Amino acid sequence: MARSDGTPITIGLSAAIVGLQKETPLILTVREDDRADCKDMLPFGPYDPLRHRTFELGLRAFVKAQAGLHIGHVEQLYTFGDRGRHARPDDEGDHVVSVGYLALSRGAAPDDEESAIALQRSGASFQPWYIYFPWEDWRAGRPKMLDSYLLPILQQWAGKDDESRGKRLKLAFALDDLTWDDERVLDRYELLYEAGLIEEAAADRGDAVVDAASERIDFSCSGRAMRFDHRRILATAISRLRAKLKYRPLVFELMGPEFTLTDLQKTVEALAGRHLHKQNFRRLVETNALVEPTGTTSARTGGRPAQLFRFRKEVLLERAAPGLRV
Missing domain, CATH: 3.90.79.10 (Nucleoside Triphosphate Pyrophosphohydrolase)
Structure with a gap:
């Protein structure tokens, strides 16, 4: 062609x-x-x-x-x-x-x-x-590099433009007491790229674009670089997967045929990048009838045997959006 x-x-x-x-x-x-x-x-x-x-x-x-x-x-x-x-x-x-x-x-x-x-x-x-996206993992709390490095430079960069940069920054990085939206992976990557805080931006444009001569860019704080625009493609994929977990049972594509509810919760947390309240999560799983007990238990945790479950495939025929909106 x-x-x-x-x-x-x-x-x-x-x-x-x-x-x-x-x-x-x-x-x-x-x-x-x-x-x-x-x-x-x-x-x-x-x-x-x-x-x-x-x-x-x-x-x-x-x-x-x-x-x-x-x-x-x-x-x-x-x-x-x-x-x-x-x-x-x-x-x-x-x-x-x-x-x-x-x-x-x-x-x-x-x-x-x-x-x-x-x-x-x-x-x-x-x-x-x-x-590749260290600022996206909140399972152990707010990532330190956000406040110590990335956000101060982003705010300085956003202040040199009209209000559009500031609004995008506020929504993407949950400033001014907004709630962190785990689906905005691509939005955050695009802002970091535009501000020159991503190594690929320096490679694409010949230099970093943060117009502050005294500012030393430390790419080690902004994740491992990838060739071409592959990290942008990956950011798009993570955004899509995190969004679809909430209305499609895709998480079970990554689970074994049998699992404990703790296994399921840890998997959702790993993909979403945030910690979930145990009882609220189990109540959500039960309410949505996504799993069913196998009648067997697992003792691999070393403590009291945990009940094993499997994905209840009938849920796909029962409603249009059988996901985990946590």
């Missing part, structure tokens, strides 16, 4: 593949090589319309080939095609337009030995997603 000026355009597929292990939400990443300065990327591949009838079939095929993983729930996020997202002004290669996807993988391991070998050869690995 080419534009009128002859510049070729390639359609790519990028996948934010979410797994979970030991109460840690994970994202599958790949690298071009083993160099220390090589940035993480989301798995991606070209769309071949001669081999794959749909984008989703193409996505599943290259994920299986690259990482040996079976993915469950898959949904399209957004089309990412900004100028410069892959190429530089003097590049003559194809302009890459990526169709981003959110995919869920139960566990964080390949399906079999052959798949495990494919994963190892590909250089792919699961990484905790909070290393």
Whole structure:
């Protein structure tokens, strides 16, 4: 496919593949090589319309080939095609337009030995997603880097514009006693990018854009960088997943067939990035009739045996929005 000026355009597929292990939400990443300065990327591949009838079939095929993983729930996020997202002004290669996807993988391991070998050869690995967005994890309280570093610079940056920056900052970062909205992951990332507090912004624009000569930008406070615009795609995926947990039972795509209510709560907390009140959470689960007891217990906690539950699939037929609006 080419534009009128002859510049070729390639359609790519990028996948934010979410797994979970030991109460840690994970994202599958790949690298071009083993160099220390090589940035993480989301798995991606070209769309071949001669081999794959749909984008989703193409996505599943290259994920299986690259990482040996079976993915469950898959949904399209957004089309990412900004100028410069892959190429530089003097590049003559194809302009890459990526169709981003959110995919869920139960566990964080390949399906079999052959798949495990494919994963190892590909250089792919699961990484905790909070290393890319450390300000999003509130399970142990308000992240310190917000008040000690990020917010002071953001407020200084916002004050040099009209009211629009200040309003966006107030909503995204819950200033002036607003409640933190866990779904605004992309909004927060975009503000940090615009203010030059994200390493990718410096790479894209040639320098940081905070116009304060005395300000030293410390990218270690703003998470691990990714290649191209892959961290923006990941922010979009986390925002979407956190929102859909509230009206779709997607959390069970990441659970085993049997689990305790504590397991379920810890999983929701890990994905939402915040601590939940135990009794309120259990009341919500019971009210929504999302689970049913298996009649067995688990003693792996070391204390009193905990009752095991499973997802009650009939809930999908009973109402339109069977989620966990916590």
